[in-house]
Amino acid sequence: MAATIHDVARLAGVAISTVSKVMSDSGRISEQTRTRVRDAMQQLDYHPSRHARGLARNCSDTIGVLMPLQRNSAFANPYVFEILCGIERYCASQHYSVLLLDADALQQEPKSVARLVAERKVDGVILHADDKAPALLRQFSEHDLPHLVIGRQPGPHSWVDIDNRHAGQLATQHLLQQGYRRLQFVGNHAADTISTDRLAGFAQTLAEQGLAPHAPALFATGGQYGEAAALWQQLRQQPTLPDALLVAGNPLAAGLLAAAQHDGLNIGPTLGIASFDNYPYAEQTQPPLSVVDIDLFALGEQAARELFLQLAKPSRLVQSLLLEMQLFARPSSQR
Amino acid sequence: MAATIHDVARLAGVAISTVSKVMSDSGRISEQTRTRVRDAMQQLDYHPSRHARGLARNCSDTIGVLMPLQRNSAFANPYVFEILCGIERYCASQHYSVLLLDADALQQEPKSVARLVAERKVDGVILHADDKAPALLRQFSEHDLPHLVIGRQPGPHSWVDIDNRHAGQLATQHLLQQGYRRLQFVGNHAADTISTDRLAGFAQTLAEQGLAPHAPALFATGGQYGEAAALWQQLRQQPTLPDALLVAGNPLAAGLLAAAQHDGLNIGPTLGIASFDNYPYAEQTQPPLSVVDIDLFALGEQAARELFLQLAKPSRLVQSLLLEMQLFARPSSQR
DNA sequence: TTGTACGCGTTATCAC
DNA sequence: GTGATAACGCGTACAA
Numbered sequence: 001m002a003a004t005i006h007d008v009a010r011l012a013g014v015a016i017s018t019v020s021k022v023m024s025d026s027g028r029i030s031e032q033t034r035t036r037v038r039d040a041m042q043q044l045d046y047h048p049s050r051h052a053r054g055l056a057r058n059c060s061d062t063i064g065v066l067m068p069l070q071r072n073s074a075f076a077n078p079y080v081f082e083i084l085c086g087i088e089r090y091c092a093s094q095h096y097s098v099l100l101l102d103a104d105a106l107q108q109e110p111k112s113v114a115r116l117v118a119e120r121k122v123d124g125v126i127l128h129a130d131d132k133a134p135a136l137l138r139q140f141s142e143h144d145l146p147h148l149v150i151g152r153q154p155g156p157h158s159w160v161d162i163d164n165r166h167a168g169q170l171a172t173q174h175l176l177q178q179g180y181r182r183l184q185f186v187g188n189h190a191a192d193t194i195s196t197d198r199l200a201g202f203a204q205t206l207a208e209q210g211l212a213p214h215a216p217a218l219f220a221t222g223g224q225y226g227e228a229a230a231l232w233q234q235l236r237q238q239p240t241l242p243d244a245l246l247v248a249g250n251p252l253a254a255g256l257l258a259a260a261q262h263d264g265l266n267i268g269p270t271l272g273i274a275s276f277d278n279y280p281y282a283e284q285t286q287p288p289l290s291v292v293d294i295d296l297f298a299l300g301e302q303a304a305r306e307l308f309l310q311l312a313k314p315s316r317l318v319q320s321l322l323l324e325m326q327l328f329a330r331p332s333s334q335r
Numbered sequence: 336m337a338a339t340i341h342d343v344a345r346l347a348g349v350a351i352s353t354v355s356k357v358m359s360d361s362g363r364i365s366e367q368t369r370t371r372v373r374d375a376m377q378q379l380d381y382h383p384s385r386h387a388r389g390l391a392r393n394c395s396d397t398i399g400v401l402m403p404l405q406r407n408s409a410f411a412n413p414y415v416f417e418i419l420c421g422i423e424r425y426c427a428s429q430h431y432s433v434l435l436l437d438a439d440a441l442q443q444e445p446k447s448v449a450r451l452v453a454e455r456k457v458d459g460v461i462l463h464a465d466d467k468a469p470a471l472l473r474q475f476s477e478h479d480l481p482h483l484v485i486g487r488q489p490g491p492h493s494w495v496d497i498d499n500r501h502a503g504q505l506a507t508q509h510l511l512q513q514g515y516r517r518l519q520f521v522g523n524h525a526a527d528t529i530s531t532d533r534l535a536g537f538a539q540t541l542a543e544q545g546l547a548p549h550a551p552a553l554f555a556t557g558g559q560y561g562e563a564a565a566l567w568q569q570l571r572q573q574p575t576l577p578d579a580l581l582v583a584g585n586p587l588a589a590g591l592l593a594a595a596q597h598d599g600l601n602i603g604p605t606l607g608i609a610s611f612d613n614y615p616y617a618e619q620t621q622p623p624l625s626v627v628d629i630d631l632f633a634l635g636e637q638a639a640r641e642l643f644l645q646l647a648k649p650s651r652l653v654q655s656l657l658l659e660m661q662l663f664a665r666p667s668s669q670r
Numbered sequence: 671t672t673g674t675a676c677g678c679g680t681t682a683t684c685a686c
Numbered sequence: 687g688t689g690a691t692a693a694c695g696c697g698t699a700c701a702a
Contacts, residue, residue, distance in 0.1 A: 002453040015673040047453035051389035052695030071632040074416035081409035081416040118337040118382035281616035297406040350689040387679030
């Protein structure tokens with residue numbers, strides 16, 4: 001059995017309350033006993049029991065992270081896990097643990113959030129938002145569970161998000177700098193705020209330059225690679241082709257690139273393509289794809305940081321956009 | 336404040352010990368009081384506190400999952416997270432929680448495993464093996480922490496792994512069926528057991544058909560996309576080219592495909608290429624890449640299942656290979 | 671500055 | 687069948 005606070009107290013020749021005070025740095029303890037206690041802890045390899053501590057303090061030093069965890073989601077949505085890594089990193093630095101929870105499962109079971117709260121498993125949660133977020137958010141509020149959402153939300157919820165509008169601006173500026181003038185935007189889904197925000201940045205930058213889009217934005221219905229062929233057909237039926245595409249998602253961009261190339265277009269010189277996020281295969285398309293990359297690890301760290309601030313001060317409401325992003329200019333957007 | 340066992344007992348008009356027995360289905364309880372207690376629990380929305388339960392039973396109903404969680408690992412190693420999803424799914428079905436831990440951080444801090452054990456944060460751990468696994472494994476054994484490794488290990492450790500040899504056989508059989516005869520293997524790294532196991536299956540299948548490899552296997556030094564160009568130069572310097580390549584990793588396969596194509600080879604008819612794992616971009620290469628896909632979600636589920644068996648019976652030692660895999664025949668291996 | 675005693679919410683072991 | 691009660695290990699008033 002592992003050592004307890006009693007063992008430490010006995011070895012150091014003090015009372016357990018003294019040991020406790022040394023641990024929490026509270027109360028006035030003489031330097032001498034402090035080091036005696038520290039030595040004893042070292043010697044016994046003592047670490048306080050989570051459970052006892054949680055019971056006494058009524059908290060768990062653990063946060064829950066809710067994301068979609070179905071089969072194949074790691075390949076379909078690797079960025080979610082990149083955020084997760086950032087969260088874990090920051091939590092570890094604050095001596096917090098990360099409990100992984102499946103958002104879909106939680107959302108389906110009626111009283112799962114109630115249980116999470118009642119069991120005191122987590123002090124707070126970070127939710128990766130998708131279309132099913134509102135139902136969970138309502139439950140968090142009902143149970144006074146501190147929470148922070150990744151992805152902008154309506155209503156009085158704390159959230160952090162990427163500034164997709166800004167990303168759209170950066171990408172558009174890049175295309176203009178490369179000399180393209182007949183720009184068109186392609187989004188993943190008309191109701192996807194990521195796409196529409198990026199589109200807003202696109203439109204704004206063009207307007208600032210006194211330019212108009214070559215044609216109205218086009219939208220897929222999900223943003224998968226396979227949808228690109230049909231979209232490309234739509235593009236071809238326009239009176240004239242654009243000279244550059246800004247595509248909201250990586251897979252779709254890769255698909256459009258392939259389709260256009262298959263039609264004999266020279267990607268780069270004849271048709272520029274730029275997109276967002278730096279999936280590994282962005283470098284591996286022929287030609288390699290230009291992207292505005294977003295630091296998702298940093299987003300995760302930021303999310304955790306904000307959640308902790310909120311744990312300390314529950315009234316705090318954060319709604320902030322991250323600007324950490326970087327342009328990778330590759331041949332797909334070089335004339 | 337949430338309801339406690341006392342509240343339930345009071346409302347049901349019984350003693351707390353009776354409530355506890357109802358929960359654990361132990362002891363003889365009359366059907367009448369059983370339902371009275373159940374009703375009270377429902378009414379109060381009662382869920383037992385994790386901490387109190389953990390303290391009393393000295394366990395946490397939580398397992399730790401140790402994986403590399405650095406920046407960019409979600410994109411570089413999405414398969415790790417696919418496994419994680421499988422683990423979470425199975426744990427949730429058993430009412431266990433999953434604590435996420437960074438293997439690298441744990442491995443660097445000297446007494447981190449000791450702390451994990453002393454704090455009773457987890458009942459056991461699943462480790463995703465890499466080259467740094469042995470140091471952690473030693474600590475698990477020292478502290479009697481039940482553990483299971485994903486990836487074959489020397490020594491008396493429980494592990495589950497993909498049967499990479501079998502995957503190699505399947506892929507090789509496929510290439511032979513397609514009519515290719517001058518096969519050559521390309522591995523990620525000469526010391527990478529995944530590569531060497533796949534190579535073993537390759538060699539065995541050829542031998543069974545009375546064939547020899549076209550040329551000795553070639554190895555990269557990491558398996559990244561960028562290394563493919565240099566490897567392709569090596570291949571070209573051989574007296575004759577193979578008519579098909581079996582490549583241990585997806586990124587490398589995509590790179591070789593591009594390099595060969597750049598050299599004017601007609602992928603499929605002139606040079607067949609097959610690989611392993613079904614990364615999303617396997618479908619997106621030109622032509623799409625044939626792969627033997629491995630069910631990593633199932634691997635995760637299996638890992639969790641085995642860890643639980645071991646928690647129940649610590650002497651149990653499992654060392655098993657999973658066969659769940661599937662061939663995706665695509666144009667890259669069609670003559 | 672240090673020590674005592676109780677509470678936190680369970681489980682498990684008895685006695686009834 | 688049911689109920690009291692002693693752990694479990696830590697935090698913390700309060701007393702010394």
